[in-house]
Amino acid sequence: MLTNMADWRRTHSCGVLTDKNIDEEVLLMGWVQRRRDHGGVIFIDLRDREGITQIVLNESAPVARETGESVRNEYVIAVKGKVAARPDGMVNLNIKTGMIDVIVSEIKILNNALTPPFMIDEHTDAAEDVRLKYRYLDLRRPQLQKNIMMRNNITKSIREYMWANGFIDIETPFLGKSTPEGARDYLVPSRVNAGKFYALPQSPQQFKQLLMVGGFERYFQIVKCFRDEDLRADRQPEFTQLDIEMSFIDRNDIIDMIEGLIAKLFKDILDKDVQRPFPTIMYKDAMELYGHDAPDTRFGLHLKTINNMVENCQFKVFSDTVKNGGIVKAVNAKGAGKAFSRKVLDELGEYVVSLGAKGLAYIKINDDGIQSPLVKNLGEELTYEIIKVMEGQSGDIIFFGAGDENLVNLTMSKLRLKLGNLLGLINPKQYNLVWVLEFPLLEWSPEDKRYAAVHHPFTAPMDEDIANIDSNPKSVRAKAYDLVLNGSEIGGGSIRIHRSDIQQKMFERLGLGEEEIKEKFGYFVDALKYGTPPHGGIAFGIDRIASIFAGTESIRDVIAFPKTQKATDLMSGAPDYVEPKQLKELYIKSDISANKPV
Amino acid sequence: MLTNMADWRRTHSCGVLTDKNIDEEVLLMGWVQRRRDHGGVIFIDLRDREGITQIVLNESAPVARETGESVRNEYVIAVKGKVAARPDGMVNLNIKTGMIDVIVSEIKILNNALTPPFMIDEHTDAAEDVRLKYRYLDLRRPQLQKNIMMRNNITKSIREYMWANGFIDIETPFLGKSTPEGARDYLVPSRVNAGKFYALPQSPQQFKQLLMVGGFERYFQIVKCFRDEDLRADRQPEFTQLDIEMSFIDRNDIIDMIEGLIAKLFKDILDKDVQRPFPTIMYKDAMELYGHDAPDTRFGLHLKTINNMVENCQFKVFSDTVKNGGIVKAVNAKGAGKAFSRKVLDELGEYVVSLGAKGLAYIKINDDGIQSPLVKNLGEELTYEIIKVMEGQSGDIIFFGAGDENLVNLTMSKLRLKLGNLLGLINPKQYNLVWVLEFPLLEWSPEDKRYAAVHHPFTAPMDEDIANIDSNPKSVRAKAYDLVLNGSEIGGGSIRIHRSDIQQKMFERLGLGEEEIKEKFGYFVDALKYGTPPHGGIAFGIDRIASIFAGTESIRDVIAFPKTQKATDLMSGAPDYVEPKQLKELYIKSDISANKPV
Structure with missing residues (x-):
């Protein structure tokens, strides 16, 4: 050899x-x-x-x-x-x-080579844990080769655009400070500063705003971020973010800039022309029509709140819901009457129950009349009124959800996706982009008994709503924007508060006292006082974008060395036990019994 | 407003x-x-x-x-x-x-803006700790604006070159496994895997080799790396590395590829044409002539070993040194006789003593004869012989170092730099690049009483030396290469061992048993057995390159948010104490007394 x-x-x-x-x-x-x-x-x-x-x-x-x-x-x-x-x-x-x-x-x-534990081709049927253990062999398979190369092309295309538009790639620190807000931090014990800890960044949010204070005007970075969350199906403890911030702009400037980026990406990666400007939808319309702030707009099946129709009806489940401050929503699954067997309907019922609903009421419209136990509760007149409003025709099934607003939106939005799939309404080759705008600035936190920021406390309110911040906090809309692709939020951001008087007002609204502000946001609030330009930004999840473009189910398929849902690397064996000497140097002790799972 | x-x-x-x-x-x-x-x-x-x-x-x-x-x-x-x-x-x-x-x-x-704590201009005389605390204001100063933008241009230029040459930007994990080799790791306690820890990467060395095993052939990444070292003057706990690996190549291919990159960088950033191929120097020549493996070749003042001349001389300091296995080296500081006052000579003596030397012997050649206490020890004949060999002329001073080889090379190389500065031989606008080649593969570790790898155990030996690996381990040269710019190592790498039989031989040579190999390098050694192509790579320190190009003294001047020598961020206050609840969730306890400084 x-x-x-x-x-x-x-x-x-x-x-x-x-x-x-x-x-x-x-x-x-x-x-x-x-x-x-x-x-x-x-x-x-x-x-x-x-x-x-x-x-x-x-x-x-x-x-x-x-x-x-x-x-x-x-x-x-x-x-x-x-x-x-x-x-x-x-x-x-x-x-x-x-x-x-x-x-x-x-x-x-x-x-030479030992016989690989699985075939290196597109047809491998090896279990994922075997493929993760021998990731270096899995990476040789054509699909993963293609995915990883496409990911390179995505970040290359992004960088070209950012540079062409005067953005500066600036690195922010990985060893930062733990903040009590947001998700759980990964901590890094300090050896030089006994008893103290760094935190790995959940995002470079404060640093990128400080770069605007620092006069760089246009910043971007493609950077790893970290969240120590309980890993849901498709999350990774470390993920990659395209991070962007601009000065001297307002919402429409950044939306326009980002649309140029996304259009270039579609052209470069998929050779598709994307129509600009992208459609927009207001947050409240997204919630009404889709029950979700990241709507999949590739198909209709719009939801409709029918509170005003049912608030005085005989059917207690509906009328009591409205009286108790809840909502009743309906969706017309066109053509489902023929498509869905009794078994499918039962499964849909079980599905929404698994999400927390009490059950799934529906009206099936047959050629020869209505089939539903609801009719006797609602009465024929109201039933037909609802069918008319929902544009029901023979062959349709109208489904209902009733209860707490959040729960109804959750169950009905998931039901809608399920219906779209079952009815074959979703074209996997179609890419629907939509901006979701005018998110609420504040939401009531029942635990803390105060208002909390929906995004973060540095998000700017819309100018015309600032006056209502005390009189009607819930009505105040934020200068925030999410970009949604086929029902996935691929990016989100906001115009930030750049004036310290408005920032002060915001903190007061959130019920923070002087001491608390200082402790939680001290140096950052100081920074705002030294000549901060108007600025805003956005962040994109590169793993998600790459997996959508690659047409893969899991973001693990676009990450060279991903971790399992237990946050382990099956190849290298990370994480692992370390030498006691290492811990001693870091002034910490392992304490397995501290937090026993129940 | x-x-x-x-x-x-x-x-x-x-x-x-x-x-x-x-x-x-x-x-x-x-x-x-x-x-x-x-x-x-x-x-x-x-x-x-x-x-x-x-x-x-x-x-x-x-x-x-x-x-x-x-x-x-x-x-x-x-x-x-x-x-x-x-x-x-x-x-x-x-x-x-x-x-x-x-x-x-x-x-x-x-x-509006409060009055800044220092003037935002090029002439600020504010102390560095004030500037670090208000880093967002310091960043507005023209010099830092220029540095950070230049750094962006450097990484942009690098990426353009790598992409144009078919390299793929692939991200490797930050949450990895702690390895006992190398510098001290930063650890990250795992919450999901009680009692276990991740380590932040010191470099993506194993991952980049695994990408070659995985068939990507040309990889690059500009990536943060971490070393928990006691911070010397100009180190940062997190630093940025350009990481490169190629398959199906040998040493000269990668050297050629990298010269193209460096030449482009010099053209793009400094508008300078760099002559190719770059000069090369063998490790043993670098040590002889410069006493250092990262020689500043902008000036001469070559060192010379004179063991053979002094081994039998009357001057015990020299002859005993040679007899005890040490070395005696001399350097001729041309023209120093007139340039250096008595005070300067005393200071040079104190300097080498501070580095560990016993003293600084010298011969001053005046118009009217030799001025040195050495003459009576060496005798006139040997004195003149040495002067002749060192090409001494009137007005020169010849300095000597004697003792253990490592110590003499350390002190004489530092003395040489000092002399070059004092004699005005160093042109700060000149950029001298040199490849240092043929590093030794192995070095004797007196503590462990065995040979250790000079680079790492995956570095390939030179083909013609493989046969000597047992008979004369010290003589085996590595397929390793460092690129040195003005006396700073800006990059280094090697061709890796791709054959498992040679890897096995290497491990045996390092005195590792089967169990130890498995435990320390297990999955990686396995990977080599499944069809690993010939490959090699290199890594560059971006912070250092940026600081040389920007002409700054400290790498802190090319990092947006640097840390102090105590590894703290004076702006955000990181690292800091965290909530007990956070530690509990991570199954650790703070233990301040564990590692009290003495």
């Missing part, structure tokens, strides 16, 4: 040779994807990251052929040879190199 | 208007650098990140002028006005906008 590569240099990748190269002498290197022997001739599919080339070892080079007999799948080899046209009938038009073979004159085995 | 920017949009930055724009209506936004009143006319230097424009508020817009009276330094303002030629005699050719004024018609104060 060869250790010194000095005299062997690749001339081509395995993805480029065509009939234009016939008779050229070439030198290829790569992995053995497959070896076949046919009557004394060895055919090898040689693979590198660019593609596959078929190489042929025959009687013209008996030494090479003999060496070729020893190679196995995933061996690493180098071959010298001449490009030849494939015999008629052997041509494969499905791959770029399918017109040619390379007839080998010399071969070197660069490395 | 304005909160809604919607109707005010910048037309230009403060750095672009010239006499070509005369009579144009413009809208500028920025900070008040300076305000002067002259006979009822207000002149304001308006600053943004692009530059400064002088704006004039006069009787043509009395309302604006009145508003202008209230602005102070660092206020943020927006002005509408018309570009006008400056009156003769007021033109300032030192700045691009020095030909024009903007005669203001309307002004808006976007924000």
